[in-house]
Amino acid sequence: MRIEILSLFPDMFRSPFEGSIIRRAQEGGYVHIGIRDIRRHAEGPHKISDDYPYGGGGGMVMKPEPVIRSVEEIKQEIPDGWVILLSPQGDIMTQERAWQLARKSSLILICGRYEGVDERVRIAVVDQEISIGDYILTGGELPAMVLVDAVVRLIPGVIGKDTAQTGESFYQGLLEHPHYTRPRIFKDMPVPEVLLSGDHERIAQWRKRASLERTLSRRPDLLKSAHLSNEDLRILRELGGDSVQ
Numbered sequence: 001m002r003i004e005i006l007s008l009f010p011d012m013f014r015s016p017f018e019g020s021i022i023r024r025a026q027e028g029g030y031v032h033i034g035i036r037d038i039r040r041h042a043e044g045p046h047k048i049s050d051d052y053p054y055g056g057g058g059g060m061v062m063k064p065e066p067v068i069r070s071v072e073e074i075k076q077e078i079p080d081g082w083v084i085l086l087s088p089q090g091d092i093m094t095q096e097r098a099w100q101l102a103r104k105s106s107l108i109l110i111c112g113r114y115e116g117v118d119e120r121v122r123i124a125v126v127d128q129e130i131s132i133g134d135y136i137l138t139g140g141e142l143p144a145m146v147l148v149d150a151v152v153r154l155i156p157g158v159i160g161k162d163t164a165q166t167g168e169s170f171y172q173g174l175l176e177h178p179h180y181t182r183p184r185i186f187k188d189m190p191v192p193e194v195l196l197s198g199d200h201e202r203i204a205q206w207r208k209r210a211s212l213e214r215t216l217s218r219r220p221d222l223l224k225s226a227h228l229s230n231e232d233l234r235i236l237r238e239l240g241g242d243s244v245q
Contacts, residue, residue, distance in 0.1 A: 001031045001104070001155055002078060005144055006070045007111040008049060008062075010035040012141045022149065025158045033148065038062075041069035050114055059115035064124070067110060067117060071125045074108055081108040083127045085117065086140030086147070090129030093147060097130070101147070102154035109147065111140030173226030175219055177210040209235055216241045 005013060013035045017023065025031045039047040043065065050060040074081055082104050091097065101107060110117070110126070122129070132143040153159055180191040194206045212235050215222055223236070223244050236244045 001102075001152070002034070002081075002106040003031060003109065003148060003152075004034045004036060004074045004078070004081065004107070005109045005111065005148075006036050006038050006067065006074075007139075007141055007144070008038050008113050009111075009139070009141060010037045013145065016145050017148070021153055021158060025152050025155065028157070030155050030158050031152050036070060036074070038066045038070050041066040041073070053115065057115075061115050062113055062117040062121070064118040064120045067121045068124055071108060071110070078106040078108075081106040083108045083110065083125050084147070085110045085112060085122060085126045085129045086131070086143040087112055087116065087129045088131050088134070088136055090131040092134075093130050093132045093143075093150065095150075098147075098150040098154060101151045107151070109140075109144045111144050113139040173222055174211045175215045175222070177207040177214065208232070209239075212236055212241075213239050216244075220244075 007013070013033075017026070017033055022031075022033070026033060039049050042049040042063070048063070049066045050062050053059070053061045071083060082101070084101075084107060086109060110121070130143070130147065132146050137143065180195060184191050184196070192206065194202050197203065212232060215226070216236060216239055220241070223241070226232075228236070228244070233244065
């Protein structure tokens with residue numbers, strides 16, 4: 001996969017992408033991540049990339065020319081690049097959207113700033129708007145980092161064991177079951193005996209029940225769209241989730 005990120009503050013991406021799984025994914029050739037400064041395509045000696053909004057109001061708005069020219073430059077290299085604007089007005093980022101994006105060969109991420117981007121950017125070059133939550137940040141750089149992390153880890157080969165992903169929260173529409181490791185007892189809190197039994201069927205049953213119980217208590221809204229078996233529904237009824245169909 002190839003990911004190109006357009007930002008007014010490209011230095012923000014250096015440290016996050018130079019460590020952990022993202023670094024290894026790049027070194028292994030699974031993904032190429034490019035960071036481009038939008039100001040390169042701004043006009044004038046001062047490379048001004050924002051201006052006051054027509055109609056008045058506070059704040060500044062990113063000008064259309066530098067952003068659109070930046071996208072057009074990348075499109076010459078990757079014509080099929082899927083253009084995403086990180087915006088609080090976009091679709092909420094979910095695990096399902098992460099999977100959808102991971103299937104694409106190339107992404108172009110536009111990081112908004114200030115009061116946002118000129119509307120003509122959305123009209124001319126944007127394929128999709130994505131938000132990472134219902135709150136306001138100072139710019140699209142942090143959301144872009146979140147999106148990249150969520151997507152890159154789904155590229156085949158990036159995470160060593162594919163089975164590690166299948167039990168994660170949201171993979172099947174549920175929250176993940178609790179995890180334990182050594183020591184066996186810590187501050188009078190023991191590891192559940194079933195996890196020490198070696199009985200893989202009992203362990204799987206315990207994990208499924210724990211996952212359903214945690215989802216019911218913390219995020220019952222997820223159960224409406226989760227893929228639930230008849231056994232799952234039976235367990236939920238035992239747990240008091242009578243309203244789940």
